[in-house]
Amino acid sequence: MSGRKQFIQQIGLMAGAFSVNSLFNQLHAAEISSANNKVKNLSPINVATDEDYWSVIQQAYTVSPNIINLNNGGVSPSPRVVQEAVERYNKLTNEGPSYFMWEILDQGREPLREKLASLAGCNKEEIVINRNATEALNTVILGLDLKAGDEVIGCKLDYPNHMNAWKQRAMRDGIVYKQLNFNFPVENDDEIVAAFENAITPKTKIIHVTHVINWVGQILPVRKISDMAHRHGLEVVCDGAHSFALLDFKIPDLGCDYFATSLHKFLSAPIGSGMMWIRQDKISKIWPLLANGDPRGTNIRKFETLGTRSFPIEQGIGEAINFQLAIGNKRKEERVRYLKNYWAEQVINIPRVKIKTSLKSAYSCAICGVSIDGIGPRELERILFNNYKIHTVPIDYENVSCVRVTPHVYTRLPELDKFVRAIGEIAAKK
Numbered sequence: 427m428s429g430r431k432q433f434i435q436q437i438g439l440m441a442g443a444f445s446v447n448s449l450f451n452q453l454h455a456a457e458i459s460s461a462n463n464k465v466k467n468l469s470p471i472n473v474a475t476d477e478d479y480w481s482v483i484q485q486a487y488t489v490s491p492n493i494i495n496l497n498n499g500g501v502s503p504s505p506r507v508v509q510e511a512v513e514r515y516n517k518l519t520n521e522g523p524s525y526f527m528w529e530i531l532d533q534g535r536e537p538l539r540e541k542l543a544s545l546a547g548c549n550k551e552e553i554v555i556n557r558n559a560t561e562a563l564n565t566v567i568l569g570l571d572l573k574a575g576d577e578v579i580g581c582k583l584d585y586p587n588h589m590n591a592w593k594q595r596a597m598r599d600g601i602v603y604k605q606l607n608f609n610f611p612v613e614n615d616d617e618i619v620a621a622f623e624n625a626i627t628p629k630t631k632i633i634h635v636t637h638v639i640n641w642v643g644q645i646l647p648v649r650k651i652s653d654m655a656h657r658h659g660l661e662v663v664c665d666g667a668h669s670f671a672l673l674d675f676k677i678p679d680l681g682c683d684y685f686a687t688s689l690h691k692f693l694s695a696p697i698g699s700g701m702m703w704i705r706q707d708k709i710s711k712i713w714p715l716l717a718n719g720d721p722r723g724t725n726i727r728k729f730e731t732l733g734t735r736s737f738p739i740e741q742g743i744g745e746a747i748n749f750q751l752a753i754g755n756k757r758k759e760e761r762v763r764y765l766k767n768y769w770a771e772q773v774i775n776i777p778r779v780k781i782k783t784s785l786k787s788a789y790s791c792a793i794c795g796v797s798i799d800g801i802g803p804r805e806l807e808r809i810l811f812n813n814y815k816i817h818t819v820p821i822d823y824e825n826v827s828c829v830r831v832t833p834h835v836y837t838r839l840p841e842l843d844k845f846v847r848a849i850g851e852i853a854a855k856k
């Protein structure tokens with residue numbers, strides 16, 4: 427191939443995720459669009475149980491046949507199209523990193539910002555592309571102007587990295603970090619909102635709320651908490667690590683001021699990709715975590731002075747969005763909720779088995795906790811893995827004691843049948 431032809435192909439490859447030539451179009455578009463056509467008159471709830479449809483989605487993944495991965499809460503695999511995009515971008519990068527990375531691949535950043543903004547239902551000038559929810563939330567938590575005595579209300583079941591960020595501010599700046607606790611499941615929004623409201627004092631400035639609690643999958647009523655907080659003149663920081671690209675919402679619907687997520691969870695984007703959203707009028711007041719020449723500026727890009735990082739991973743996000751859009755947010759939410767209910771409703775009546783998560787749609791989707799009386803979380807997790815090759819996560823944290831189970835769109839019903847059988851056998855034995 428002539429040098430010029432190859433060069434033009436490489437440039438085309440860069441535009442990949444944002445063009446009609448995207449890898450998604452080459453690999454999956456025809457198949458998924460034909461599957462979509464067959465179900466186009468069905469509601470998302472009805473499509474949720476259509477195994478023919480989901481078998482097309484399952485085949486787009488390359489997951490190991492040797493284990494059943496029911497921990498998609500920690501991190502999720504990418505479909506083949508995303509993996510191949512990252513591999514191609516990586517190969518291109520290594521043909522001349524400083525040129526292909528900074529002059530070619532980086533041209534994909536603004537189209538990617540637009541695409542993420544469109545998925546999130548917000549202005550692209552409010553979107554930051556970064557590495558994960560931890561980085562995004564630390565940016566907000568450590569970047570807010572707070573002084574000694576200012577109060578922040580969070581929860582003991584928030585994610586440890588962010589509790590630690592608030593604790594560091596307490597140690598360093600003398601802010602007061604208050605933590606609520608809940609006995610989840612709670613199936614009453616008013617009770618949750620009231621707990622936050624009752625903790626407010628004249629010194630409160632911020633409410634930190636986790637949209638989906640990672641330990642047990644409880645969905646919190648972020649909109650109601652935000653509206654209540656704003657009536658008191660407070661700001662709301664929302665951790666959406668487990669909600670974005672799973673629950674069908676637009677970020678502005680939540681009414682919060684700051685939102686952070688990892689894209690390597692339910693979006694199935696490359697591992698090590700994240701996103702932050704800051705309401706436009708709040709951008710100037712947040713100090714960047716990694717300094718920028720205009721730290722008080724209003725340009726959201728001031729948060730992207732990350733130094734050299736993986737451009738292939740970043741650009742691979744585009745193909746994950748193509749894949750997401752082909753399924754549709756609501757369809758995905760209903761399918762994953764169906765998978766959770768599919769197994770949970772079968773084990774709930776087995777003697778000694780306890781379900782630790784609400785099965786009502788408003789309060790859970792993918793994540794659900796399960797325990798067996800007399801068997802600790804770690805022991806149950808080990809038995810599931812050693813005897814059945816089923817991978818889950820043991821949770822023994824604060825007031826939560828269970829094994830956390832999280833299917834994803836590629837999970838197959840026979841895998842859940844095996845899990846249900848395993849729980850039945852283990853509960854019958856000891």
Ligand SMILES: Cc1ncc(COP(=O)(O)O)c(C=O)c1O
Nearest residue numbers: 500558559560585640665667688
């Ligand atoms: C609720 C919640 N927030 C934030 C994170 C951090 O995600 P990451 O490790 O991708 O930064 C996690 C990780 O599982 C989480 O469960």
